[in-house]
Amino acid sequence: MKNKKFSIRKFINDIHLWLGLGSGIILFLVCLSGTILAFEHEIKDFFAEEVHVEVGTAKHSVENLSKLLEESDQGFVTGVTLPDIETEPYVFTVKKDPKERRGSQIMVDPFTANMHTIKKSGADVFLMSMFRLHRWLLLDIPVGRPIVGVATIIFLVLSISGIVLWFPRKFKWKQFKRGFTIKTSANWKRISHDIHNTLGFYSCVFLVIMCITGLCWSFDGYREGLGNLMGAPIFDRSGPKIETGALSKSENITIDQAIALANEKLDYEGELSVSLPNKKNNYYSFRKYNNNNWSPVTADRLYMDTGGEILFVDVFQDKPMNVKIASLIRPIHTGEVLGMFSKTLYFLACLIGTSLPITGTLIWWNKLKQKRKRKLGNPLV
Numbered sequence: 001m002k003n004k005k006f007s008i009r010k011f012i013n014d015i016h017l018w019l020g021l022g023s024g025i026i027l028f029l030v031c032l033s034g035t036i037l038a039f040e041h042e043i044k045d046f047f048a049e050e051v052h053v054e055v056g057t058a059k060h061s062v063e064n065l066s067k068l069l070e071e072s073d074q075g076f077v078t079g080v081t082l083p084d085i086e087t088e089p090y091v092f093t094v095k096k097d098p099k100e101r102r103g104s105q106i107m108v109d110p111f112t113a114n115m116h117t118i119k120k121s122g123a124d125v126f127l128m129s130m131f132r133l134h135r136w137l138l139l140d141i142p143v144g145r146p147i148v149g150v151a152t153i154i155f156l157v158l159s160i161s162g163i164v165l166w167f168p169r170k171f172k173w174k175q176f177k178r179g180f181t182i183k184t185s186a187n188w189k190r191i192s193h194d195i196h197n198t199l200g201f202y203s204c205v206f207l208v209i210m211c212i213t214g215l216c217w218s219f220d221g222y223r224e225g226l227g228n229l230m231g232a233p234i235f236d237r238s239g240p241k242i243e244t245g246a247l248s249k250s251e252n253i254t255i256d257q258a259i260a261l262a263n264e265k266l267d268y269e270g271e272l273s274v275s276l277p278n279k280k281n282n283y284y285s286f287r288k289y290n291n292n293n294w295s296p297v298t299a300d301r302l303y304m305d306t307g308g309e310i311l312f313v314d315v316f317q318d319k320p321m322n323v324k325i326a327s328l329i330r331p332i333h334t335g336e337v338l339g340m341f342s343k344t345l346y347f348l349a350c351l352i353g354t355s356l357p358i359t360g361t362l363i364w365w366n367k368l369k370q371k372r373k374r375k376l377g378n379p380l381v
Helices: 008-037 040-047 062-071 122-136 141-166 173-178 188-218 220-230 255-265 321-327 329-334 340-377
Strands: 076-082 090-095 104-108 115-117 272-275 283-289 299-305 310-314
Touching: 008 040, 008 122, 008 141, 008 340, 040 122, 062 076, 062 090, 062 104, 062 255, 122 141, 141 188, 188 220, 188 329, 188 340, 220 321, 255 272, 255 283, 255 299, 255 310, 321 329
Parallel strands: none
Antiparallel strands: 076 090, 076 272, 090 104, 104 115, 272 283, 283 299, 299 310
């Protein structure tokens, strides 16, 4: 019997093999749910009820629509989103109890004042299940979150070791060429190997990015450490510190006047969301998305007191690069950062990631069968 010499490549291959076999089912479920969630918003929109806006000559004011909502016993208005397309409805956020976390959303035709409460569809329920599967494996959060976190670390190791193993032993173009193509004319064993090797290589960069960013949800210490390394907090939802005592004491302006002032300051086309003043924050908070920006998920923020004085303007493009990246961790993880283009790339990469545990297991099983056949054919081996 010949003893195989130990090598770094064999060690990396063993790590890649056994970690992959041990975590295959979990990685399959996490990647499968992630593949579906790549187009979460598009799926929701497809199954959501459409509200037709009858474009007329004059719109109701936001102030008037808010009063109509409150008079119809829908609750009190806490915010509104104004689309940049005339044929789309306004979306009001209303609460019947101030203690409600999010409240409910009501679509309103600004021309006719027709109201339609947004209700959860079957797609919403399904996607929430996929979200819970992706984040916690449908388990309790304290149990599922660390399991997914450890599986993500393993997937990161698998992705990096896979890149190393993709490189041939001999650095010749003929050897490299095999790693870029799938030999479709070969038998299914060779095809499964090529799918694992080639498609895994093409998707590895995206999978590594998903792993590095995904760990921010699994481990608080990792998220804080990454934020410290970047020099900017991750998932920072805090706004600027505004001294409420220093707010203008001039006469209060209407919601529509506040919106007009905000659009004047943020002078470009795009969707505008408004959070109305409340007991905790007695000022308007605006968030606007620029249609001409490089990313559809970046927004500028503006804060205004009830008298119309602009308190603070937070323009995304003016932020330092590290702050920009830290604030975009979520869309970088989901693929939303560059819109449909990056979503499609992430969908394909995650779909390949879903196949890797399957093809990897098939490769191992085929090699195991071949090894058994060799032993049966030559008892001295």
